[in-house]
Amino acid sequence: MKVLGVHIGHNSTAAILIRGRIVACVSEERFTRIKNQGGIPIRSIRYVLHNAGIKPENLDLIVISSLANAPHVTYEFKKGRRSIFREALWKVYKEFFTKYKTTDRLIKCNKISVAIQQKLWQTLDNVLSDMLGVDKSKIIHAEHHLLHAYSVLYSSPVRDEEALIFTCDGEGDFLSATVNIFDGDKIRRVSKTLYTDSLGWLWYETTKYLGMKPNEHEYKVMGLAPYAPVSGLENCYKKFFADLIEVNDDLSFNSKINLSYSYPRLKKQLEGFRFDYIAGALQKLTEELLSRWISKAIDRYKIHTALFSGGVFLNIKANMKIALLDKLRKCYFMPSGGDESLAIGCAYFGAKFLDPSADLEPIKTLYLGPSFDDTHIEDALESSGSKLYTYTKYNDIEDVIAELLTKGKIVARFKDRMEWGARALGNRSILADASDFSTVKIINDMIKQRDFWMPFAPTILDDFSPQYIKEPSPEKVNGQYMIIGFMTTEQAKNDLKAAMHPYDLTIRPQILPRDHNPAYYKLIVSFYERTGRPAILNTSFNLHGEPIVCNVHDAINTFLKSGLEYMALGNYLVTKNKR
Numbered sequence: 416m417k418v419l420g421v422h423i424g425h426n427s428t429a430a431i432l433i434r435g436r437i438v439a440c441v442s443e444e445r446f447t448r449i450k451n452q453g454g455i456p457i458r459s460i461r462y463v464l465h466n467a468g469i470k471p472e473n474l475d476l477i478v479i480s481s482l483a484n485a486p487h488v489t490y491e492f493k494k495g496r497r498s499i500f501r502e503a504l505w506k507v508y509k510e511f512f513t514k515y516k517t518t519d520r521l522i523k524c525n526k527i528s529v530a531i532q533q534k535l536w537q538t539l540d541n542v543l544s545d546m547l548g549v550d551k552s553k554i555i556h557a558e559h560h561l562l563h564a565y566s567v568l569y570s571s572p573v574r575d576e577e578a579l580i581f582t583c584d585g586e587g588d589f590l591s592a593t594v595n596i597f598d599g600d601k602i603r604r605v606s607k608t609l610y611t612d613s614l615g616w617l618w619y620e621t622t623k624y625l626g627m628k629p630n631e632h633e634y635k636v637m638g639l640a641p642y643a644p645v646s647g648l649e650n651c652y653k654k655f656f657a658d659l660i661e662v663n664d665d666l667s668f669n670s671k672i673n674l675s676y677s678y679p680r681l682k683k684q685l686e687g688f689r690f691d692y693i694a695g696a697l698q699k700l701t702e703e704l705l706s707r708w709i710s711k712a713i714d715r716y717k718i719h720t721a722l723f724s725g726g727v728f729l730n731i732k733a734n735m736k737i738a739l740l741d742k743l744r745k746c747y748f749m750p751s752g753g754d755e756s757l758a759i760g761c762a763y764f765g766a767k768f769l770d771p772s773a774d775l776e777p778i779k780t781l782y783l784g785p786s787f788d789d790t791h792i793e794d795a796l797e798s799s800g801s802k803l804y805t806y807t808k809y810n811d812i813e814d815v816i817a818e819l820l821t822k823g824k825i826v827a828r829f830k831d832r833m834e835w836g837a838r839a840l841g842n843r844s845i846l847a848d849a850s851d852f853s854t855v856k857i858i859n860d861m862i863k864q865r866d867f868w869m870p871f872a873p874t875i876l877d878d879f880s881p882q883y884i885k886e887p888s889p890e891k892v893n894g895q896y897m898i899i900g901f902m903t904t905e906q907a908k909n910d911l912k913a914a915m916h917p918y919d920l921t922i923r924p925q926i927l928p929r930d931h932n933p934a935y936y937k938l939i940v941s942f943y944e945r946t947g948r949p950a951i952l953n954t955s956f957n958l959h960g961e962p963i964v965c966n967v968h969d970a971i972n973t974f975l976k977s978g979l980e981y982m983a984l985g986n987y988l989v990t991k992n993k994r
Contacts, residue, residue, distance in 0.1 A: 416769060417469055420761030421460065422480040423539070425630060426451045428755045428835075429459035430783075431467045432762035436776040437570075439466040440783040440835040442755050445965035451631060455543070462785060471547035476769055478761035479539070480754075481559045482588050555768070559587025560725070562760030564595050564602055567724035567749040569763040570778040571893075575599045577718050581709060584725035584754070585615030585630075586675065592725070594666045594712050605716075606666035614660065614668065614701065615727050616675040621697050624681045625690055636694045637730055638869045641919040643695025651688045652696035655681075659700065662708050666715070701727070702736040713742045724749035724756060728898075729837065731923045735900035738887035750781055750896035751836025780931060781840060781896060784833030787967050792985045795967040803975060806989045813934055816983050817941035820848050820951060825858060827956050827982040829970045830934060834963070838897040839955035840925055841874060841935035843963045843970075845979070848942075849873045849914040849952040861978025864959040871954050872897055873914035874925040876939055879949035883907040883922070894926040914952040925953060 420430040430440035441463065443456035464471060536556060544551040557565075563582040580595040580602065591613030594606035610616065619629040622636050660670045672680055685693055705727075713719060721743055728734060734748055749756050759778070766773045787795075789808070796806050809815050816826050825847045834840045845862060847854040849871075859865050873883075880889050885902045892899055900921045903911070908920060915922045929936045943949040955963045956970065958977060964970045967984060974982045974989065982989040 416766055416773065417467070417473060417475050418762045418765035418769070419460065419463070419474050419477045420480075420758040420763075420765065421456065421477060421543075422754055422757035422761065423455055424453055424481065424754055426753060426755045427453055427456040427459070428758040429456045429463050430758040430762045431463040431469065432766055432775075433467055433469070435766060435774050437759055437762060437778055437783065439463040440759060441785070441833070441965075442835070442962075444962040445784065445833065448962060448969070450960060450962055455539075455546075457546075460547070466785075471549050474547075474549060474553060476765040477543065477547075477549060477554045478765040478768070479536075479543075479554065479556045480562050480757035480761050482536075482556050555765070557761060557764045559757070560584075560590050560593045560607070561602070561604075562757045562764060563587075563724040563749075563752070564593070564722075564760070565763045565767075566756040566760030567722045567747065567752065568597055568602065569775045570749065570759060571722055571747040572777050573597070573720060573722065573747065576720060578720040578722055579709075579712055579716060579718050580722045580724075581712070581728075582725040583614060583705070583723075583727040585619055586610035586613055587754075591615055592668060592708075592727075594708075596716060596718065597722075606712075608668040610675050611673045612660065612668040612670040613674050614704065615725070617659075617670075617677055618697065618701075618727070620674070620678045620681055621693065624678060624685070625693060633726075634729065635866055635869060637698060637732060638866075638916070639691055639694040640698035640732070641695070641916055641921075642868060643689075643691040647689060647692040648695035648699065651685065651692040652699055654688070655684045656696045656700040660704055662704070662711055666708065666712055668704075668708070698730075698732060701730060702733050705733050706736055706740060709737060710740060710742055713740075719744040721746045722749075723747070724752040724760075726753040728752045731898060731900040732921070734892075734898065735887065735902075735921065738892045738899060743891070745891060747893050748896075748898045750778070750893070750898055751838065752898070753837065755836060781835050781838075782832040782842060782932065783835040785965060786832040787985070789985045789987070792967050792987055795971065796984070796987065796989065799968075799971055801971070801975065802992070804989050804991050806984075806987045808987050810986070812983055812986045812988065813938035814941045815988055816846065816938055817945060819981055820846060820942055821945045823848060823851055823854070824981055825854060825862070825979065827970070827974060827979050828935075828938075829956065829964065829967070829982065829984050831932075833965055836896070838872075838925070839953065839963055840896070841927070841932050841938075841953060843956045843965075844953045845956050846938075847913065847952040848946075848948075849911045849950055850909065850946075850948055852913045854952065855913050857978070858954065862958075863954060870916040870923075871914045871952050872923045872925070873911050873950045874927050874935070874939060874953040875950040876936065876943065877926050877928045879943075880924075880926050883911060883950065884924070884926075889926055894924060895928065895931060897923050897925050899923070910948045911950060911952075914950075924950075 418432045422428045428442040444452040446458035560582045564580045578597045583592040592608035623629040
């Protein structure tokens with residue numbers, strides 16, 4: 416069975432499934448170097464097919480995410496760039512279809528929009544069929560939130576037991592949230608929320624109101640929230656957020672206003688409130704609303720295992736609150752649950768579409784992107800012709816990196832397959848000693864150029880996580896992917912002070928088992944043997960506003976543009992020459 420999953424939209428992505436296993440997945444932004452690149456992910460499709468050794472004509476099925484709500488999409492094909500989904504259509508839709516919250520009007524507008532956009536999807540199918548040389552009968556579409564549910568269910572270890580599946584995002588196929596039950600065989604939807612009541616849209620509009628980039632900088636609002644003094648936060652919360660959204664008896668959300676068009680109301684009612692008060696109040700609403708929603712579902716269905724996907728569940732602090740619920744015995748968060756995960760959902764959906772009894776493997780690693788061997792790396796270093804650096808090959812590069820970290824140096828690491836998703840997990844990372852708080856300013860000012868309030872994160876060897884984590888228990892949640900926050904011990908406050916939030920002292924760790932990444936694990940063991948600290952600071956290898964580096968040339972360019980002094984490319988240590 417060979418299934419290609421394709422997400423076209425925000426952060427377009429392609430994934431391929433062979434014999435029930437996801438073998439490759441990558442987002443188009445990594446190739447184009449444009450953050451959250453939309454459009455048909457041509458380069459990603461080419462990569463996953465090449466990695467799997469599959470010719471397009473040998474695919475059994477291509478599954479494309481979403482039935483409607485197609486955003487502006489472009490693609491490069493033969494005679495250049497052509498627009499399929501016109502920007503004007505999207506603007507008209509947003510202007511006239513989303514201002515109001517009258518049910519009859521919404522139903523009518525949605526029907527019109529679906530009819531128009533399904534015609535456009537047909538055009539897209541023709542393009543993909545022509546581009547790949549695949550019969551159009553092999554191309555199908557699936558519903559947005561169902562794909563979020565598929566992505567988290569089949570990537571998780573849950574198989575034969577009952578589980579609740581929650582999806583929550585900005586909008587997809589006119590919905591913003593769903594509750595589903597997996598009975599050990601099939602997924603059944605029991606609740607849905609319209610996009611007009613969208614918590615995700617509220618985050619989008621608030622991010623824009625605070626002067627940041629919506630659909631990208633929501634994580635900055637989350638990182639800002641803990642700085643808000645309680646008194647100011649509470650006043651702001653009572654003024655606007657406290658009774659804004661309710662959880663109905665049917666587990667849907669109900670908001671007082673159309674949240675997909677909430678900017679004017681935010682501007683009117685929050686004028687005069689400080690930026691951190693607003694961020695803190697929004698975070699408080701999110702944590703309390705999601706906790707009520709999930710608790711209510713558990714009480715109704717008496718199911719104590721839960722799975723979560725959708726962009727709202729990229730909020731690691733809300734995820735921590737969810738994981739702390741006593742009613743939950745076990746929970747699993749999609750490792751990168753934004754729309755980039757829809758491609759994985761597409762691949763799993765396609766497998767079950769072809770064979771409902773198909774045995775699908777959980778995702779055991781996120782290292783699903785391109786890799787480059789030492790020969791390729793040496794050729795790239797040589798061909799760049801730069802006189803700004805020198806390089807040396809080592810047989811024990813992990814020990815060399817560990818020694819540099821011990822001496823307080825900061826080292827970019829580029830090795831093996833690139834990570835899929837929002838987080839760098841060691842293979843496209845910038846590493847430092849997590850106990851040295853002075854590295855925060857150095858990394859921010861000279862390399863990452865991040866906002867001053869944003870914290871970094873640690874990688875912790877799994878056997879040592881009890882030294883640093885109080886709760887929630889890593890045995891209850893999947894802590895390997897930097898997708899959930901944890902409360903910390905006193906030892907963490909010493910050993911990890913450069914890799915935790917400086918105000919609430921939580922961490923967003925990668926808890927690393929040896930079999931996830933043996934070479935990276937060995938590096939941290941080597942650092943531990945030198946320092947007695949089994950954890951290091953790990954942040955993504957990129958400049959602020961750019962995607963994580965993908966290939967060797969991306970790494971070299973980022974190295975040269977930044978204040979980095981050291982970079983480990985495969986088994987080569989690259990050192991900037993003194994000026």
